[in-house]
Amino acid sequence: MHEPSAPRSAAPSEFLAVGPRVGLRLISYGDGEEFTARARESAEHCRPWLFPPETAEKYAAYAGRLIEDPAHAGLLVCMRDTGAIAGFVNVNSIIGGAFRCGFLGYGAFAHAAGRGLMSEGLRLVLRHxxxxxxxHRLEANIQPGNAPSVALVRRAGFRLEGFSPDYLFIDGAWRDHERWAITQEMTAGAPVR
Known part of the structure; x- marks a missing residue:
């Protein structure tokens, strides 16, 4: 297994929000080497739900969309003590005006899974x-069989709002999804632990 290069340590000023163990920062082109190495080592962990970019070329396209397009925001959940990337949360298809909504895409890398880091990170994303x-509103559309993802949003206070058949084309087929959502009012006064 290829070890990722040493993580790029984030300066405290780079974090958009911090919790006890993780900090949230914007994705950068400079994160490519660590991100793709983590994606490769996490392939078995992520499949069949998620396919993060595993090559420099795919990462450049992925990061470019999140960095250059104002309708998207790419956020990294990083370990505060080392700066290592634990996972990512993207706010996609951001719509302003009267809607003020975004659609979440996220994943934990294998080395960080099951440790509560993404729960802490998602709470920071909600605050941000x-x-x-x-x-005002965030949605997460999740394949029904993805129990860890459903548990993550449930812990964060999202509510199940519906079911969308044939919602997204993933791994060669149209996949059904459950629609989970949370609004600003639902998080009012909720502590970030």
């Missing part, structure tokens, strides 16, 4: 999205 980003 409903604060500085000015959003």
């Amino acid at each position: 999205a409903f604060g500085p980003m000015g959003l």
